[in-house]
Amino acid sequence: MSGPRRLHATVAPLSFAQERLWFINAAAPESSIYNVPLFFRWRGEVDLGALHRALLAVIEKHEVLRTTYEDRDGERVQVVGEARVTVEVVSHDPDVEARRGFDLATDPPIRCAVWKGRPDGDAVLLTIHHIAVDGSSLAALFGDLGAAYDAEVAGRAPDLGELPVQYADFAVWDRAGLDERLLARRAGDLAKVPTGLKLGGARPVPDGFHSSQQHLFTVPADVQQAVGELARKLRVTPFVVLLAAYAEVIGRWSARDEFLIGAVTANRAHPAVEDLVGFFVNTVPLRCATRRPTFAQRCTELRGEAFGSMTYQRVPFDQLVARAPGRGLVEAGFALQNMPAPDTTRWTAPEVLPTGTAKFDVLLIVDETTGGMTGTLEHDTDLYPVELGRRLAEDFVALLGHAVTAPEAPLAEFELPNGPLERPQPLPVSTVEPEWGELSEPERRAAELFRAVLAETGVVVAEPARNANFFTLGGHSLLAVGMLARARREHGAVVRPSEFLAEPTVARLGALLAAGVVKTEPTTAPEEGPQPATSTQQRFWFLDRIPELRAAYLVPTVVEFPADVGVDELRDAVDVVLARHPALRSRFRLDHKQKRVVRTTSGPPARATVTDARGWDEGKLADHVAELCWTPFDLAVEAPVRAEIVLLATSVRMVLCAHHMVVDGASVRVLLDQIAAVVHGEELPEPVRPEPEGTPVDTSELLAALEGAPTDVWLPHDRPRASVQSILGATRCTDTVDLRAVAKESGCSTFLATAAVLAVTLARRSEQRDFLFAFPWSGREHPDAVGMFVNTLVLRADLRGDPTWREVLARVRQAASVAYRAADVPFDEVVGALHPDRDLSRPALTPVYVAAGDEWRPPLRGELLPLDPVAVKYELELTVTETSGGLRLNAAYQADLFDDDTIEHLLADVTDVAAALVQNPDGPACEEKLS
Template sequence: MSVELRRRRERRAPASAGQERLWLIEETSGGSATYNVPVFLVWREQIDVAALEAALRFVIERHEALRTAYEVHEARLLQIVRDPEVPPIEVIDADSMARVRDEAARRGSEPFDLAGGTVLRCVVWRGLPDGDALLLVVHHIAMDGWSLQPLLDDLAIAYEAALECKRPLADELPVQYADFAVWDRAMAQTPDVQSLLKERADQLFEYAAELVLNGHSGSPAAGEGSRPGRQRDFPIPPEVTARMGQLSLSLRVTPFVLWFAAVQAALYRWSGRREFLVGAMTANRNHAELERLVGFFVNTVPLRCAMDSDLSFAELCRKARSEAFRSLSHQNLPFDQLTAAVNAARGTGRSALVNVGFVHQASPTGHARWAPPAELSTDSAKFDLLVIINEVEDELTVTVEYDTDLYSDDVCGRLGDTLVEVLTAAVSDPDRPLHEFLGEPPVVQKTTSGPTPRKGEGALLTAEHRRAAELFIAVLGDGSRYASVGAARGLTADANFFVLGGHSLLAVTMLAEAERRYGVDLSPREFLADPTVAGLAKALTSAETRRNAPAIVVGHGPHPATSAQQRFWLLDRMPWLRSAYLSPTVVELTGEIDREALQRAVDTVLARHPALQSRFTLDRKERRVHYRTDDLPAVTTVTESPTDLREHLAKICTTPFDLAKEAPVRADIVCLEDRTLLTLVPHHIVVDGWSAQVLLDQIATAYRRDGDLAEPVHPAAVAEPVDADHVEAVVERLRGAPTDPPLPHDRPRGEFQSTEAAAVSVRIGEERLRQIREVAVGELGCSTFVISATLMGAALARSCEGRDFLLAFPWSGRDSTGAADAVGMFVNTLLVRVDLTGAPTWRELLARVRDDAKAAYRDATTPYDSVVEALHPHRDLGRPPLTPLYVTSTKEPDLPLPFVRNLAPDPLHIKYELELNAIERGDDLEMELAYATALFDERTAHGLLDALVAATADLSDDPDSQP
């Protein structure tokens, strides 16, 4: 099965498997330089900084990977392509090249903020005798070694053009990195690749893990990650370099195979291991369209090494050629999946498949304006040992990078020297037996035919273990053989998260769940050190011991964002959803209005409420959003008779906020000839529906000057504490409910959710409503909300094939003392089930929905995000989480004078696909149905309302009939 690699022009895409691995390492390392790529260029002249800035802009425009940010959404890592923006070029006066190199090495080791989208930095040193110096630092998630040549080539072309004030002549690249990532993910799921993964895992199973050299001084690390490291170079003598090409030809092997054989021999010499694995870093660019593209394509390919000292170097090369050909033909097999497959067979959980790496690379050449780039160390190591073969023009150098916690410089030196000796002997006599020039290896390490998978005889769970097991179940869900929450008792203490089907991003999700449930902050590193039930239980206990529960001090902050606020902050990162989470109110005033007094009243109210002065930022160390409330308030604007009123209001109501820098509210007064309009647009992250009414009431009071305004309430002082202990109860109540019911869509969903909407409405009629209330309210004790949800479910069942529906609805969350006058975001999202299966009567269905709604209210403080993650539907970005349906019940608002009526927002944006608002208007009930115009035609929306009216008639006529 083949998947097409093509240009998609998408700004959001899943990260590639390789990017996901690097991202997790960054998360577990807490600001490491392990995957920084510092490129140091010594120029032969003075740098024109303006031309350099223009050249960088061209390169960043041309290669989307250089302007991509990363965020997690529903346990998936996404890459977000941003608009081109050149990072500030720092210019420093230099006094000596030695100091410049030291400073460049230091700056090359400063960590990146991957969520912020800055993956490239630039520094220029001026004033050196022979020319300036330039440091480009790029994160490895955006480029690999192959990428360096096209990056510098494009930079050179663009720089030359900028000096002449011209646009560089360059064809558009056929694909971008996001296109590769989509292809990469799709290919990994094809039956052919999955079959190859299993086949290759079976081949690697018998090779024992963790190659250890004589002189090793620590415990083997857990694979790739952040560790202290050092590099040491070993130049290959020119006479050996000159003869290696001829040796490759005579043995009919590639230079890669030649080096692979030499590395095997040197590792055998100092490990004594006859059979072992080495991880080769491969380019993984199997399409011509990828050759000139900057991005992270490299993959780790485990190569099997089977040594015998009686072999000659020529024979070893022939064996290496066979293994390399077999392995490198599958270099697109995702390394993480391969590792997981082998570990699952071994029963070893999450352990390294290879801990010694090997890479053969050609370094970029120089340019007319600069010398070949110099390598700078970041004082970190990616493996226990990494052997790097660098080809720079006609020179060869071996670089050994090693973990200084595990190996000494002496051990590294012996390995490098042996590698040079092997090559020197090989070019002289490739048929000479290896043992004649390798010497005696240390005592040969015995290997087994592979570890035996562990049985499930671990200890039974203690109380501490049980909550850890429940966290396992909360995120593993149906991906685990322990599919139900109740089965947590069946897990043993040594049950391993990764053996049960977990993966790295799910581990991060689980730790976030632990924070929500228990208020503890666990780093991925703490969990990955022992990814078992017992290990997580120990980490939870340790984190609780560290935690000091501070008293709530309601100052300006920083305050941790609530669960809902964190969700809204994340949704604001998605361009297509940003307008949906604004809450515009447009009210009309008629008659004689003192517009200056109105402006003062609005400004007074906006400046009083701390929530409206919030600024939100992400604490990357804690992986949590915080806000402060001491920034400048919003100021009301006044617009005189705009040329196009609709366009003006649309701009006011739909323009997103920069939540880190702007007040999360705007107000505008439109002055027309016969009336005045006040538009108030807060972000949903700081207000709910109740808050909007509080604001209008207080603005009216301030304008009329006929009363005192209530003292402002800080939202942190009255926020209802969340209760994550009831997630299991909610999940059990909803288990089996369809999260994607059949709906009468006129068009299929797109890749990204559309929020543009329209609305239609109908009145039930006073007599019909009275008859329904006699039964539903008088006999069964149902609220208007329960009636509305029941009718919506019945209307949907008559319009499509579904008989079971899950509806989201809001809960005010204002039970705390003092919350009535607070402006803030206190709403939580709850879920109610309308289940028409089993042919219930109207009475029975109303009772079902009533009881389910009561259960939802009992667990009303359970964070919605926790429920989403526990139910864990495999959502894409084209629809809301858990359900596309939303219902709410409200009363017709009483507008305080001088406001006379509300105007509907135009354009309308909604958060779900269908939203029903039941509005009590006196003795009548208006059913307003908002629908996503990307999915439904107006005709279909009217059809749903017709079905709802018909259901209303049936219920009122005979409550003992079936819906």
């Protein structure tokens, strides 16, 4: 791939390296974990005005130093702004200044503090967030600062020259260069190496950012010289020699003979970025083995691993972590820093002050300079004792000194001066032992389904007991649906998800498998005559009669493909797929004799159109896409779906919009997957249509469980409701505290724990203690069916009586079981029983909707684009998504009722309340009030 090119963009995506740092800053803006505090002493007195102007000149040259970071409709972007920086004279301790966090959304990622009048000269602390700088940036940064300061004190305007590219250009190039096949291959290789590295004396790890301790040490000059000589003799680099010694120490302290060490690399893969300030570093996991008897053999073997790993040096570390089960991929890090020192006579060499936070469990940094070799051993003091750093450093220096002077001697003969603080114990694999004796044959099949599906998420279950709970073992609702689809394929038994989720145990699934009726596949014969619409379709048809609500029940999807996608092939594939599914040929009308809505599927299918928009400006394109997304259908005469392929200068955009009467979210994915299959020349499965609705369901248990609950929810409205609710929406997104572990302990899904946290948040901000939330439930029984299979269920969160968090989770879990058992009860029937006097000013029964999402990318190298504008059905729609990095909350809300700041404040409160749950699940849930 050619290198980055100058785009002159003021808004750009984040690089892969930056994205992880942005997430951490968004979750905890006050954290200093990725501060880079550069402390140096002036040789004389600082001219504050000249320093300020010089810094502005440097920031003007390097755009990354004047960049802020935003979340725009779920997309992280960097925004290049004007040059600005504070230069403040202070008197407090430099460590205090070094540990002050940045708000990357509003503040420049650089600030300057000056201490005047010190006996040894003025001192300066330049604190930069790591998202804008790395170690390899310092020579360019301080070189430019020195030149600009010299010019300013001489009365000249600084002339720092122009850069061939800026960091935003690198970020675009970086993201375009991701090779999915290379990523998958590397992830597969690393998955063979056990993770979970623990050194002697490990303690349990709390959630959140961890405190660190740094131990500084010096490598004797003769040892440094011997390292270079041995490297030349073995035809390896000093990096390999130092890493081999470090790996031997780690191996002995962990009692492991194979593990991964994360090598921190400069990752400046193109000459255009060599003199650019920015954050380029990547962590490359290296397989380290301690099976070879001599140090020379270890170095030779590690040379091959290091050389092979260079193939993957541009594979983003976080992308590898996303595919690794468990807490992380590497626990131990290593970095060799041999960058040229910033050259100036005006100040001393900058010293990087500690920030007190740990990035790895243990990290060794070796600095190789003309003045000698020094080291920093940083470790997590929430995990290991404070003295670990000193003892590890002493062991490293001792072993390195021995190894480079006797590289052919067996390493086992050398004893470390310290050794582990405590003898490491083998780490047991998390298993679940049988509790209820022998399983029946259906229960054994159920247990095997549990094991197989959970293994896909990295959870190892030896043999689940009869009473083992799917959620407690680490499952979630979407995984359960996949497991039941697998049960249908492998055992021919149809199990309704609602029946299993009401009691998600091995015993219950075994009973359902035993009772499951083996059914033939749903009929594929095309419908011709009028058929009764489903209860959900009837409700949507009547809502379509209300002009203000018509667009709310459209399901638009916008996908951007690369410019080289075959447009003709894509259009033909869309036409094939839209014509195959009976639901997409539906027409709806009111049968006055039957007094109900009926549908036919004999009408002509929709066909894709192609529009050449290569000469359009952004405003015209946005208006056109919005019209395609939100123009209502004439359900009596039009096919309830439309598709258009829009040709752009650098890409191809497809807009697919269908009415909710004929598709749900899963159906859209089926359609996109089948379009891709046709493009690739693959055969499609026979189209299916849903079976008729079943017999009426007993509602007595559900209505009894919901009796007495209020049919409205307090929300922090900025404006009053109108007589007819608006559907104009907006969205906000944030990462939140990971609730999965505490949910699992309580037998809850992540979705239910999130609903509980939302209820507690609203209770802490109001006097309300009893809530009803709407949530979606899919009755889909066939994975390839296209239709509207989702019913709306009602979840009660009863917080009366000052319950503890565990009591709240138990109540919500019980309420969900009741809802799942009544999953076939039409939502309108529940509304009619509980909220007969509803009006159009707000949604029926509750204004709050809660859902679970998952990460998904469309085929054909497509990218989902955010919708703008967006339509909402509820006043607040909160979706929790399990991502590779944790949990993400997305709030869609009525823009006529709420200001953006109000929702951001609410999401921040939800995150704070989630943290309270994680920190003390046995504490009171609603005791503390929120402002």
